[in-house]
Amino acid sequence: MPGSPPGIEDLALVIVTFNRSDYLRGLLTSVASLDPAPRSVVVVDNASTDSTADVLTELQPGFPVPLTVVTLAENTGGSGGFAAGINRAMELGAQWLWLMDDDVVVLPGAVSALSKWTEEYDCIHGRRLDEAGRPFFWQHRFLPFLGVHVPVRGNVFRNSPVFATNVGCFEGMLVRAGVVRTIGLPDPRFFINGDDEIYGWLASLSHKVVYVNDFVLQKVRPQKQIDLGIRHLNDSSDLSRFCAMRNRGHTAGYLRAHGRFNRAGFAAGTALTAAKEILRLLAVERRLRGAGTLWRGWRESRTILRDRTWQPMAPFPAGTASGGAAAPNQPAI
Numbered sequence: 001m002p003g004s005p006p007g008i009e010d011l012a013l014v015i016v017t018f019n020r021s022d023y024l025r026g027l028l029t030s031v032a033s034l035d036p037a038p039r040s041v042v043v044v045d046n047a048s049t050d051s052t053a054d055v056l057t058e059l060q061p062g063f064p065v066p067l068t069v070v071t072l073a074e075n076t077g078g079s080g081g082f083a084a085g086i087n088r089a090m091e092l093g094a095q096w097l098w099l100m101d102d103d104v105v106v107l108p109g110a111v112s113a114l115s116k117w118t119e120e121y122d123c124i125h126g127r128r129l130d131e132a133g134r135p136f137f138w139q140h141r142f143l144p145f146l147g148v149h150v151p152v153r154g155n156v157f158r159n160s161p162v163f164a165t166n167v168g169c170f171e172g173m174l175v176r177a178g179v180v181r182t183i184g185l186p187d188p189r190f191f192i193n194g195d196d197e198i199y200g201w202l203a204s205l206s207h208k209v210v211y212v213n214d215f216v217l218q219k220v221r222p223q224k225q226i227d228l229g230i231r232h233l234n235d236s237s238d239l240s241r242f243c244a245m246r247n248r249g250h251t252a253g254y255l256r257a258h259g260r261f262n263r264a265g266f267a268a269g270t271a272l273t274a275a276k277e278i279l280r281l282l283a284v285e286r287r288l289r290g291a292g293t294l295w296r297g298w299r300e301s302r303t304i305l306r307d308r309t310w311q312p313m314a315p316f317p318a319g320t321a322s323g324g325a326a327a328p329n330q331p332a333i
Contacts, residue, residue, distance in 0.1 A: 008115040011038040012094035016081030016170075017102035018046040021055045026220060028055075030105035032064050036112060040066045040092060044085040047075045068092065077191030077243075082170055086185055090177060090316065097180070099173045099196075103221035104128070110216035114174055117162070122176040122207040123200065125169055126216030136219060139211060142167040142201045144260040146269030147251045149197050161213040168200020168209065172217050179203050184313035189250055191331055193243035198254055205258065236285075238293045241277050242331060245297025248273065249304025257312045274298070 013031060017024045024043070031041060041063070045052050053071070060067045070088050072081070082099055089097050096118065100106075110126065117124050128136040139156045140149040142165075149167045156163040170186075173196065183202040186195050203209050248270050255261040274294050281288055304310065 008096055008111065008118045009039070010093060010095035011040075011098060011111065012089035012092065012096070013038040013041045013098045013100060014044070014082065014085035014089050015041065015100050015102055016044045016046060016078055016085055017048065017052055018075060018081070019048045019050045019052065020102045020221075021048070021051040023103045023220060024052060025055050025059070027100070027102055027105055028059055028063070028067075030107075032059075033108065034106060034111055035108075037065050038098065038111060040068065040089070040094065042068045042070060042085050042089045042092070044081040044088075045069060045071045046077070046081045047072050076188055077195075078170060079186045079190040079192065079195035080188035082195075083185040083188050086180060090180060095177045097175050097177065099170045099175065100217070101171045104171060104217045104219050107216055107218060110214075113214035113216055114212075116214070117210065117212050118174075118176075120208070121162075121210050122179050123168065123203045123209040124174040125165075125172055125209075125211045126174070126214050127212070128172060129215060129218040131219050131222045133218070135215075138169060139163060139165075140167050141165050142197060142204075143269075144201075144255055145262050145265040146272065147248065147255055147261075147266045148269040148272060156211070157213040163211040163213075165209055165211055166201050166204035168196045168198075168203060170196040170199075171219075173200070175203065176207075179207050181316045182206055184315050187250065187313050190247050191243055193240050194247040194251060198251060202254065236277070236280055238290045239331065241281075241290060242293040242297040244273060244277055245270075245294050246300040246304070246331065248298070249301035249307075250310075252301075252305055253310045254312055270298070270301075 015024070015027065031038070043056060045056065056069050060069060068088060070084050072084060076084070078101070086097055086099070114124060114126055125138070128138065130136045137151070139152045141152060142149045183199070186199050190198070200209055252261055252266055255266070277294055278291060281290055
């Protein structure tokens with residue numbers, strides 16, 4: 001059985017998928033060709049209704065490393081899916097977890113490339129290519145004052161192959177199991193949008209979080225986007241827009257729990273979030289229909305902000321996929 005290289009032993013690749021069986025097949029095919037390979041793969045099927053189950057049934061028996069399938073009874077979003085997948089990988093004894101959406105493929109040599117950094121860092125993001133083979137823009141830092149992540153302009157690798165950050169991305173985050181034990185599982189209440197951002201920020205409070213100059217993934221799902229110079233802006237969905245605003249309430253909860261909440265700054269960050277989503281509608285999707293979801297999401301965020309019973313995720317408890325917060329149903333928009 002293929003093993004992991006020194007410095008990245010017991011690596012589990014955790015994939016969350018929902019109704020993208022073709023993309024999932026391509027991703028798993030790329031994973032099967034890795035040498036060195038991860039020690040195991042955990043795929044969370046987020047209650048898919050397409051041929052995802054058939055693809056997994058076909059590939060699982062002959063897969064070159066153990067392939068564990070976690071099938072959820074309902075769609076819990078990316079955050080709930082990664083909570084379930086990380087929980088299962090931890091139960092299986094993983095010491096490193098490589099978190100991945102289903103619409104990418106893994107580049108040859110990716111595991112070796114990442115292993116160079118595991119002696120020094122606990123949370124590592126490799127670089128990605130877009131579907132056309134160009135570098136995908138991902139260089140941000142989280143500003144607690146505003147409660148938003150902001151792009152960092154220029155070539156962040158000009159003077160060093162490592163860019164220190166404090167934000168996460170579940171499209172390729174490599175995280176040590178000890179980080180999970182400290183900060184808990186991803187919060188299922190986010191569903192999508194902002195869950196990985198906060199997870200990276202929580203990790204950065206006690207561990208080094210970095211973006212390294214090694215290409216390890218390529219996106220295969222095409223997206224409309226515009227280049228604003230300082231950042232790229234991709235197309236989105238009404239559900240994502242709703243969650244972007246609704247999850248401001250959960251972001252505020254984490255900032256409060258760590259003594260970093262500033263009411264005026266956070267209000268400004270909320271206004272910036274809404275403005276960015278409106279710009280996305282106008283400039284990328286060339287429409288305004290869908291703006292109403294921003295208003296509904298904001299109203300729900302206010303309800304969360306007023307909830308005195310709100311608690312952050314607890315440190316990792318063995319044997320549960322929620323870590324103290326119930327996984328929600330898919331949000332209604």
